[in-house]
Amino acid sequence: MAQWAIEYLLLWGLIFGLSWGVAAWIDGSDWKGVPGWLSGRAWWFVVAIGVVGLLMGTVAPVWRYRVHRWEVSADVVYTRTGWFSREWLLVPVSRIQTVDTGQGWIERILGLATLKVNTASHTGSSEVAGLPVALATRMAEDLAHRAHDLRDDAT
Missing domain, CATH: 2.30.29.210 (FACT complex subunit Spt16p/Cdc68p)
Structure with missing residues (x-):
């Protein structure tokens, strides 16, 4: 079960880090290609990925252990x-x-x-x-x- 938890946390940690970088780029750039609705809300996406990642890292390994x-x-x-x-x-x-x-x-x-x-x-x-x-x-x-x-x- 620990193996699955580590795998999920590493995967979602990588996704979280990438989304953090994208949100920081969107927030700090003056690029006109970013839609207006996204420029002020980019960090919500990062928070959502963090929450989903924590849930997957804690719930999914227990679920897999009970099923497999x-x-x-x-x-x-x-x-x-x-x-x-x-x-x-x-x-x-x-x-x-x-x-x-x-x-x-x-x-x-x-x-x-x-x-x-x-x-x-x-x-x-x-x-x-x-x-x-x-x-x-x-x-x-x-x-x-x-x-x-x-x-x-x-x-």
Whole structure:
């Protein structure tokens, strides 16, 4: 959850900084291309972006944590995602082609990793983000061995 909060806050912080710069430019310029209604109200936009950014940085990670689920059983990898509409994805272990782990720079700082389960079908691929590195590595090895042992003819 901390990973998502940091990602949202960094993104909205960048947007906030850019809007601050644009508002300062609009407020301090004598450029005639700025509409009259905007020249006196440019800072309202900055405040609105700041409020939305704080809400996204605090509410969205909690919401994602409550909605996103995953489970690995003996023969299937199950993931559930979605904000308003939900998507359940069941990936049979016998159909797994590759299992990867990856880390972005925020995940590296937090000691987390993302497990990616790939099949021949794009819609059959799945990923689980925010796992501890040791767990993601162990799960990737286990799934790869089980997929090899359960491999069947996919034709």
